[in-house]
Amino acid sequence: MNGFKISRQNTRSLIWDRIATGCFYGLGAVIMLLIFWLLFTILSKGLPQISWDFLIKLPEEIDAGGGIGPMLFNSFYILALSLLISIPIGVGAGIYMAEYAPNNRFTEVLRICVESLSSVPSIVFGLLGLAIFAEYFDVGLTILGGAVSLAFLNLPMLARVTEEAVRAVPNDLRNAAYALGTTHFQAIRTVVIPVAMQAIITGICLVAGRAFGESAVIILTAGLSTSGEMWDFNLFSPGETLAVHLWYVQSEAIVEDARQIADKSAAVLVFVVLLINLVFRVPLWINNRKLKK
Incomplete structure (x- = not known):
């Protein structure tokens, strides 16, 4: 039974x-x-x-046939600057929280604060950047302000992803490294980070895609215009990006081909975000295949 x-x-x-x-x-x-x-x-x-002229030409305010050259350049420029700021600080903070920070109430409160900042709307970071750069330092709406504000936006998520990736590394690997006579830093550099690298790269892909398509922060800190030059590396120039240009063309532009420009800009934006993920992920795929062989 x-x-x-x-x-x-x-x-x-x-x-x-x-x-x-x-x-x-x-x-x-x-x-x-x-x-x-x-x-x-x-x-x-x-x-x-999409044509090559569309990607490199200057935009038009009244006539049809404008391009997205300066906005596309500003998007990559601001993205690169924000990653240069956020990756070292965010990854370093995540490693500290996982490996060095003591288990006490202060650390728990700090972790809760970082998690809370990860869910704060991006416009709040835009207002913060506006208050710092446009009002306190009185430098106006600039590429530098947009890049730093985007870095502020990306830091909490990057720190949390890095911390979880490092914590997921088995302790047996750390103990094996210590048994070979390595120091704590050597174990992190040679064992922990390589094992956690795939998850860390995934976090970088997420923040890079988010930063490239961000508009609220850029509108408040970098502005709705460009300097009118295709390759303007001046950090204090206005820095309208492709995402902001897409919003502007779709909502306020008066050119007769505004809808076509919006469709092409959206396609370029999505394609670049996919390309960013491939650029970060392909080396990891190749490395994993080599390790399996």
Whole structure:
């Protein structure tokens, strides 16, 4: 009798397991289809119309046929500057929280503060950057202000991702490194960071894509215009980016081909975000394949 009950329970468990597996596969398929539909909708409208002139020409205020050259350059320039600031500080803070910070109330409060900052709306960081650069230092809306404000926006997420990645490294690897006579820093540099690198790179991809497509922070700190030059490296020039230009063209532009410019700008924006992820991820894929061989 007991064997019969156990058999029925096993059968029910197998049925529920198959139902749950089917539901999860179905949800995954729905999400993938939604993502591909969004990508196809955006890219199919804009990519066929994109030309080299569109990518390097200056925008037009009244006449049709303007380009996105300065805005595209500003997007990459501000992204690079923000990553140069946020990656060393964010990764270093995450390593400190995981490896060096003592387990006390202050550390817990600090961790809660970092987690809270990760969910703060981006416009709050834009207002912070506006108060610091435009009001306190009185430098106006500049590329430097936009880059630093984006770095502030990315720091909490990058620190938390790095901390979780470092904490996920098995302690057996650390103990093995200590057994070989390494110091704490040597163990982190030669064992912990290489093992956690894939998760850290994933976090960098997330913040880079978020920064490239950010508009609220840039509007408040870098402005709605450019210097009018294609390659302007001056940190105190206005720094309208592609995401801001897309918003402006879609909502306020008076040129007759505003809709076409918006479609092409959106396609370029999505394509670049995908390209950023590939640039960061491909070296890791190649390295993993080499390790498996």
